[in-house]
Amino acid sequence: MTDTIRAIPDRLQSPLERRLKSWETLLFAVAVSIFIVNSFTSPYFLNAWNLSDMTFNFTEKAMIAFAMALLIIAGEIDLSVASIIALASTAMGAAVQVGIGTPGLVAIGLGVGLLCGAFNGVLVTRMGLPSIVVTIGTMSLFRGISYIVLGDQAYRGYPSDFAFFGQGYVFWVISFELVLFALIAVIYFVILHKTNFGRAVYAIGNNPVGAEFSGIRVARVKFILFLLTGLMSGVAAICLTSRLASTRPSIAFGWELEIVTMVVLGGVSILGGSGLIPGVVIAAFVMGLVTFGLGLLNVPGIVMSIVIGALLIGVIALPRLWDKWRS
Amino acid sequence: MSKQALMSREVLLTGAIVLLLAIIASRFPAFITPGNLANVFNDTAPLILLAIGQMIVILTRCIDLSVAANLALTGMVVAMINVAMPALPVPVTILISVAFGALLGMVNGVLVWKLAIPPIVVTLGTMTIFRGSIFLLSDGKWVNAHEFSDPFKAFPRTELLGLPVMSWFAIAAVILFTLVMTRTTLGRAFYAVGGNPHAATYAGIDVGKTQFWAFTISGALAGLTGYLWVSRFAVAFVDLAGGFELNVVAACVIGGVAIMGGIGTVIGAMLGALFLGIISNALPVVDISPFWQLAISGGAIIIAVALNAQANREKGRIILKRAEHAT
Numbered sequence: 001m002t003d004t005i006r007a008i009p010d011r012l013q014s015p016l017e018r019r020l021k022s023w024e025t026l027l028f029a030v031a032v033s034i035f036i037v038n039s040f041t042s043p044y045f046l047n048a049w050n051l052s053d054m055t056f057n058f059t060e061k062a063m064i065a066f067a068m069a070l071l072i073i074a075g076e077i078d079l080s081v082a083s084i085i086a087l088a089s090t091a092m093g094a095a096v097q098v099g100i101g102t103p104g105l106v107a108i109g110l111g112v113g114l115l116c117g118a119f120n121g122v123l124v125t126r127m128g129l130p131s132i133v134v135t136i137g138t139m140s141l142f143r144g145i146s147y148i149v150l151g152d153q154a155y156r157g158y159p160s161d162f163a164f165f166g167q168g169y170v171f172w173v174i175s176f177e178l179v180l181f182a183l184i185a186v187i188y189f190v191i192l193h194k195t196n197f198g199r200a201v202y203a204i205g206n207n208p209v210g211a212e213f214s215g216i217r218v219a220r221v222k223f224i225l226f227l228l229t230g231l232m233s234g235v236a237a238i239c240l241t242s243r244l245a246s247t248r249p250s251i252a253f254g255w256e257l258e259i260v261t262m263v264v265l266g267g268v269s270i271l272g273g274s275g276l277i278p279g280v281v282i283a284a285f286v287m288g289l290v291t292f293g294l295g296l297l298n299v300p301g302i303v304m305s306i307v308i309g310a311l312l313i314g315v316i317a318l319p320r321l322w323d324k325w326r327s
Numbered sequence: 328m329s330k331q332a333l334m335s336r337e338v339l340l341t342g343a344i345v346l347l348l349a350i351i352a353s354r355f356p357a358f359i360t361p362g363n364l365a366n367v368f369n370d371t372a373p374l375i376l377l378a379i380g381q382m383i384v385i386l387t388r389c390i391d392l393s394v395a396a397n398l399a400l401t402g403m404v405v406a407m408i409n410v411a412m413p414a415l416p417v418p419v420t421i422l423i424s425v426a427f428g429a430l431l432g433m434v435n436g437v438l439v440w441k442l443a444i445p446p447i448v449v450t451l452g453t454m455t456i457f458r459g460s461i462f463l464l465s466d467g468k469w470v471n472a473h474e475f476s477d478p479f480k481a482f483p484r485t486e487l488l489g490l491p492v493m494s495w496f497a498i499a500a501v502i503l504f505t506l507v508m509t510r511t512t513l514g515r516a517f518y519a520v521g522g523n524p525h526a527a528t529y530a531g532i533d534v535g536k537t538q539f540w541a542f543t544i545s546g547a548l549a550g551l552t553g554y555l556w557v558s559r560f561a562v563a564f565v566d567l568a569g570g571f572e573l574n575v576v577a578a579c580v581i582g583g584v585a586i587m588g589g590i591g592t593v594i595g596a597m598l599g600a601l602f603l604g605i606i607s608n609a610l611p612v613v614d615i616s617p618f619w620q621l622a623i624s625g626g627a628i629i630i631a632v633a634l635n636a637q638a639n640r641e642k643g644r645i646i647l648k649r650a651e652h653a654t
Binding site: 077123127128129130132133134136137138139140141142143144145147148151152249257260261264270271300302303305306308309310312313316317320321324 | 616
């Protein structure tokens with residue numbers, strides 16, 4: 001709540017030292033140790049197919065997490081992503097009933113995602129409303145529309161070639177979703193770290209007024225970020241619907257929480273202005289490994305959510321506690 | 328000016344509620360009989376109690392997404408205490424629920440105050456931790472009607488001057504907190520902290536500590552509601568009041584509480600809660616599927632937040648207006 005002025009150090013750390021002390025390195029160490037612990041606690045862990053299954057725990061969520069990371073870095077948030085999945089999936093399900101084929105379904109999934117993102121974007125950037133309330137509202141609205149359409153029913157009967165997106169394997173144990181995840185990670189890495197657009201995202205997150213006066217079109221950049229988040233939710237909706245081969249209005253319920261957790265765990269500041277894509281990639285693996293490892297030990301899902309919640313608070317609290325203790 | 332704006336918001340909302348009732352009554356006159364309106368009020372009492380707590384938290388520029396999980400956890404705790412000690416008097420049970428709820432609220436408050444973790448992150452985390460704790464505590468089992476002692480179940484239904492005790496709790500809370508917010512230093516501090524944290528600091532108000540008390544009050548009210556909810560419906564389980572936190576935030580936003588802090592009244596929060604309560608009670612009467620509920624409350628949030636923004640638009644610096652809107 002209070003503004004801090006960063007002190008300028010007398011001597012910069014060497015690049016190697018900085019890299020070793022970075023959040024991403026710490027997170028990577030956590031991922032490796034979870035991996036090692038898991039391989040000792042369960043005999044089923046070190047199996048190529050099991051590990052491949054493990055990636056389904058995070059690929060769809062991580063696709064959205066990359067777009068969400070950009071949005072959070074720019075100082076906004078989108079809590080409606082899971083509801084966009086529900087609405088896009090419902091639209092695809094309805095399209096199946098009138099006999100639309102796989103290419104049409106993909107177009108509908110992506111189109112609904114973009115439309116929902118645009119709706120959020122217009123409310124936030126044109127009308128100047130706070131994104132947290134807007135997206136809490138659209139979170140109810142989008143999923144609410146799914147409930148109106150579906151009620152307690154479900155859509156099934158997706159075409160067989162549609163199954164490839166969520167169930168297909170490109171090579172041996174490498175699933176299509178994993179390849180797509182890697183591809184999207186690279187794309188977002190380039191967008192955020194190698195383009196002017198990426199610099200604008202950081203600038204907006206650090207000082208929106210300053211960014212506006214520096215000639216950055218703040219509203220337009222934010223609108224594009226909402227579009228991207230919607231689009232990625234559409235992509236995730238296609239993968240998830242294909243994997244489950246059915247649509248209920250409760251699909252992907254509560255995912256927004258896990259996606260925000262993934263982004264924050266990845267070292268993105270919830271206050272905006274800082275964060276890196278590699279951090280989010282590692283965080284995706286950490287969360288996938290934790291849920292998968294606990295699952296192998298027969299820990300129920302709701303107990304896993306305690307771990308996820310504690311991780312979310314812990315990763316932010318520990319560095320602050322450490323700073324307090326040192327000073 | 329702000330006082331006028333606040334007044335008009337409450338008058339506007341009262342008008343909207345009367346209009347809503349008139350529309351329903353035009354087709355179903357039985358809906359507005361005093362007996363039925365008392366029932367609607369009683370049904371809405373938990374939402375009113377939670378909305379008051381949430382309003383205070385939002386006033387201080389925070390948000391408490393853990394209220395529903397707090398309610399469910401406290402409800403389970405008092406349910407299990409009642410099963411273990413059926414002879415425990417109801418007032419003691421109520422004290423326990425308030426104290427336990429306040430304790431959970433303090434956990435949020437300490438994390439926000441002492442570690443300066445963003446409230447949305449803290450309460451997203453504690454929301455899942457509280458929910459998971461119910462599972463650990465109850466082992467996933469339900470506490471059912473026949474397991475409760477009779478006084479435990481009868482208390483919220485006991486009629487006093489024609490209204491159930493549950494309604495009286497809501498009325499008492501509205502009166503008490505209206506006094507606290509308008510007549511005490513703590514109440515004024517909540518407004519000051521949200522209106523301008525820097526100015527509040529210079530005026531000698533400890534911003535973090537004020538936020539801590541806001542979370543404590545919200546937690547205490549959630550704990551109290553936990554007992555009332557569990558005893559009224561005579562059941563306690565893990566998913567009790569799942570997703571209810573969104574209704575609570577919706578009630579506040581509809582009630583004219585500004586999500587950026589500093590603006591809002593207890594009466595407004597109550598009216599917002601009543602607006603939602605009337606809609607959810609009217610849907611089955613006017614023969615609309617309950618599946619519409621979610622979309623309607625989502626739409627109501629978006630419309631309300633847009634109206635809030637319109638009402639607050641005139642104030643602020645003219646030159647930087649465009650830049651501010653971009654933020």
